[in-house]
Amino acid sequence: MISFLQLRYFMVVADSRSFSSAAKQLYISQQTLSAHIAQMEADLGVVLFERTRPLTLTAAGEQLYQRTDEILFLHRQLEQEMWNFSEGECQNLRIGIASSYARTLLPQIFPDLMKKCPYVKLELYERNFSDLSELLHKHKVDMIMTRPPYPNNTVAVPVLEETISIYAPMASLENMFRENAQEVARSLSRSAEIELLKECPFVLPRSGSVRDSCNELFRLHQITPRIVTETDFLETAIAFCRAGMGITLSPTGMLQDLTRQASAEEPPGIYPINERDTRRSLAICYLDRAVVSRSMQQFISIAKAKLGQNVF
Template structure:
């Protein structure tokens, strides 16, 4: 019978390809690690490592390393399922979400969830869309909350609400850049946003990893415009706050505009124009995603149920 501990130690050794480093990573002695590897080789009747310098995997070792990841993941999933069946009083929930979306979404969901299930230990993974997709693929999270589409195979999606990327234009920018035809330009933008009209205006943009930035870049590219970007930031809240103060034009998701945790009050928008755009990628869907081929715990099911109920109320 294969010992799971031997497999776990083998996997670390296969990653390090150095018994000294692997033993240090595992907080055991090199002699103990060698003993576990030798026992595994004996159980399987194969040689897993070429004891050369540097250490290398044999063909059998390469095959086992690939399958060990699957075996240990299946073990983890099985134990989770058994624990869930036995007792839903304790457990873990791993949620993947962007920092910006988390600021708006999580305060609406987690306080009620924690009150209802106080012994479920919550874990947050924060990242951009690519990082969230990868975390879901690798099993680092149980679910992700993000904009569709998810770029991961075998993902079940639970739509929550429609999202729209808005363009935020300070009135002071229009006054400064269109002193002779301010009223005409403002009326035109309200009817149909033409980015070419604003090409000389200053823009406040998010970093290139952010989905809103990718959408904006695509819009500029289609119009063959090189925007006058005067500032880039990792925080879309910073971009919005600076835009509201009149520094430049920015883009912002509509559902986050009602965020109770914004650091400025809604009166700040009195001198700001908020425009809808007729670009199809500015209209998207916020959803929860989880992998179909993984066990879905009761903790995940209850989170999805609560999120659907909350968002039905929030968008009415």
């Protein structure tokens, strides 16, 4: 009879396509892991993996993979449901989040969460926004923090109203406007009009929701931007702009560290755009059929209290 432990081992091997890699993730020897898989195959009377490099699932292995994913999800939901009835400590919590928000938002939440649930183990999976939905639907995490459009078959709890800002540090303005840089900065402080910068070089992410927002702003204001650099990550675009290579647009929350680092003599160059179309709700999402554990409840409650009054 196969066990939940063996099923978990099987899933890790199937995902990593390697006994050695899976063994490292599971903190067991490769010999022990291979023995568990061999025992599963003997008990089921089928071969689950073709021993190629990388490993490939057989037809029976593919079928078991689909079933096991659902079985382990239901098993975790049952554990969480029973744990909610118990007087024990909060269960572990797995969160999917973009790395930029892991740095700027989670430090505001985690200290209070650890006070409420001092023994909870936190597992962070930092991914691009485009990958978070798959992470949730494949049951790799309990919840994600993401932007619209929210994944199907989920409950979305908005926790933060997010704004877009122009990031135009003084180094970039001086390169572009020379002796008029200070006046342009003052004009942007009064009203962050994208038209003021329509002739400027832009450094933008190549794709993703931020690029979509940029494209929509350019369309609304009938601007054809002069894009001098495209990057895979917004953080790279921000770093280039800080070095004076151009300007970009970014969710304001991602620029908070820059605000804290800027001195009084050198303004941070962050100018929030006060247009309704640029605002979006960042939400915590979990599967609509998931059991909400106590640790999930605490995390959501703290996030709403800490972030709900802010506009980033």
